[in-house]
Amino acid sequence: MAGCVLAARLSEDPDCEVLLLEAGPELEPAAISTPGAAPRPDHPDRGEGSQLDRRPLSHYGTVSNNAELAAVLRRIAELLSRPDVDTAWSGYEPDELRSEIDSFLEKAGAGLPLDEAGRDRLRLLFAPTGALQETSLSSGWGQEFVALATRFDDAI
Numbered sequence: 699m700a701g702c703v704l705a706a707r708l709s710e711d712p713d714c715e716v717l718l719l720e721a722g723p724e725l726e727p728a729a730i731s732t733p734g735a736a737p738r739p740d741h742p743d744r745g746e747g748s749q750l751d752r753r754p755l756s757h758y759g760t761v762s763n764n765a766e767l768a769a770v771l772r773r774i775a776e777l778l779s780r781p782d783v784d785t786a787w788s789g790y791e792p793d794e795l796r797s798e799i800d801s802f803l804e805k806a807g808a809g810l811p812l813d814e815a816g817r818d819r820l821r822l823l824f825a826p827t828g829a830l831q832e833t834s835l836s837s838g839w840g841q842e843f844v845a846l847a848t849r850f851d852d853a854i
Contacts, residue, residue, distance in 0.1 A: 702827055703787055703835060764806050766853035770846050771803040774830065777839055784836035788829035795829060817854060824850050 705718040777783070778796040785792050802820055805812055812820070823830050824847050834843030 703832060706787075763853040764809050764811075766849060768803060768806040770850045770853060771799055771806055773842075773846055775799050775803055777837070777842070778833070780837065782837060783833065785829075785833045787832040787836050790829055790833075795833065798823070820850075820854065 702718065705716045708714050709716045775796060778792065778799060783792050785795055788795060790798075798819075802812065802816065805816070822828055825831070831840070831843055831847070834840045
């Protein structure tokens with residue numbers, strides 16, 4: 699999961715050569731450039747995970763559990779408020795990432811539905827090697843993030 703992060707950090711040393719190999723099925727170009735097109739072995743109609751899921755992210759519906767989504771976002775916001783949070787690998791400044799989470803938390807906490815673009819944006823933030831996972835790994839709460847991401851997947 700964090701192989702790219704490790705490879706990037708190792709490659710910062712000019713005396714170090716890095717080769718990153720990825721395991722898994724060979725993906726067609728459309729699957730690589732289309733969010734949500736990667737294999738989803740956990741999805742019930744994906745069989746054994748051998749098929750590519752080419753449906754857009756919006757296919758997966760609306761937020762089904764706003765209370766749970768709000769609880770997950772609230773905990774993420776708390777973690778992002780820690781003084782030692784490290785967002786260097788996320789592409790965000792700490793306040794920027796927290797502000798984005800807060801905007802989604804405000805809607806979910808009020809029981810308001812998220813539009814398609816909002817749901818897709820949240821999925822990108824929670825995706826493997828997305829901004830939140832990168833931040834969690836750099837900040838020392840990677841294991842808690844995995845648990846929160848699982849709850850997020852169930853809520854959205």
